Amino acid sequence: MTPVPEIIVKDLDMGYGDFVLMRDLNFTVHRGDIFIVMGGSGCGKSTLLKILVGLKEPSRGQVLYGDVSFWEIDPADREKMMRRFGILYQSGALWSSMTLAENVALPLEQYTNLEPKQIREIVSLKLSLVGLAGFEDFFPSEISGGMRKRAGLARAMALDPDILFFDEPSAGLDPVSAKMLDDLILELRESLGSTVVVVTHELASIFAIATNSVYLDVDSRTMTALGDPKTLRDESPNPNVHKFLTRGEEG
């Protein structure tokens, strides 16, 4: 099967005001990829994610979904495209005044004409997929950080998105919970056939799940490597990339 390009980033510059954070980003995410955006702290990984999902406009360049240029279309159309995305935020970003069930149900209520009973069933299904069956009536403040992230994932999957975005999925999780989340990501990709974009700097996760990756270098303010991180670790000529992927321990 030839890979189908899902997201194409073309000559992208990003920054805040006059300050340029990264320039000349060019890469393609194919359908079914688990694509990792990696780099040291403060390199602009999360900003890139914001641009990809429609929260922040790039300073220059294009983001193409299929053949649609995401930032050049009408905002209303862009909003429609955003419904194809599921996003897991760093802190989960659950709506704190609503229970887990209400959190997952809200996107369904917004975009479907399902009966309340059907919505309840979907909500239970999504929550049990992330291992939170029975937690429907809990508020986000009543559960642990790891559970909050999983609940956030359940909400992100509510509308069966084509593309899932993860912002630092394993940040603040213990190794076992982080591993569980990684397994969940792999499982979801396998069973739903979604494309997954993950922003992270957790090496364990990177090697466990990635099929492709891009490295954003904070010193040169651009991407310095593209490819499977395992290959990059063994073969990348760039010392920074090599250092990052080996925790600076080898070579």
Add this chain to the structure above:
Amino acid sequence: MESQVQLKRLTEDTLSASLSGSWKLGDDLPTAEDFERQVDAEPGVRRISFDTTELTIWDSTLLIFLMAIYKFCTGKGIQLEAGGLPEGARRLLQLATAVPERAGARKEFKREPFFAMVGGSATSFYHSLVEMLDFLGQSTIALLRFLTGKASFRRSDLSLLLQESGAQALPIVSLISLLVGLILGFVGAIQLRLFGAEIFVADIVAIAMVRVMGAIMTGIIMAGRTGAAFAAQIGTMQVNEEIDAMKTLGVSPVEFLVLPRMVALIVMMPLLCVYADLMGILGGVIVGVGMLGLNPIEYLNRTQEALTLTTFGIGLFHSAVFGVLVAMAGCLRGMQCGRSASDVGYAATSAVVTSIISIIVATAIITFMCEVLGI
């Protein structure tokens, strides 16, 4: 043993510095400047070595001293031989000097020229004005969608907000407006007594309360109570990325968060205002009957004669306007909130300040308009 450092010439170009005693925080220690002066006094020094056999105990103060010497010696081209230093101190010194200070990393605080500052504030004022108008437009659209039944928000949110900004505000509104009624009564009584026209206290209290004071007092109470709460709630949601999550899921934060709050205040403010009017008049009755010895029936009759439907309507109009202003200020500041805890505090403060200023300015404008229109 006294902590000190002594210099001794070893060879032609080498000095030996013997450190002795205790080098700990709080000890009376020789300064690096003294040391540097001593080194300067010796001609032709190329190398300094250390002797620390007499050194009993040390902490970071020794390192600070050594760092100062290190900088001084590097500047003068003198070589430091760290060999004689305690093992731990040598390694820490190495660690501290391993990464040279990154050029340009230190923050510089430059005073901006006066005109740049004026220009900067002018453009930021312009931007905030545009932001405010944009927000105003979005909320108006949301309100229109609400009136046509198309807006999407949770009914349960609205009822909760109605309760929070309505029923739960009654105790404080009672207290404040009763006292304001009392104060108005007292102020009037003192003057009117001079003319033996005590009964007109009823007029003063009734007209002042119903026409404007009731609305202003509820407005200010709600600004401090509810406007600040709105800003803090929405601001915290901004910090937690909850607003981002709404945007990416296609849920409009303006419809979902701002609209119910605005509707709740627009509905509740006039009701609270009517209640405040009543409490104010009650305050007037307390003064009139309790202090001036007026007949309660007479007082109430007088009040009824003084009040017209127009006065009452103007009061209600005021309060509806204040409802919009307080809700808008609270929600706007919440939506503009930055991403840190202190930003939430700032948003709440700024919401209260904005509400109160806009309440006073609106009162002035409405009063002026009534004057021009003759009502």
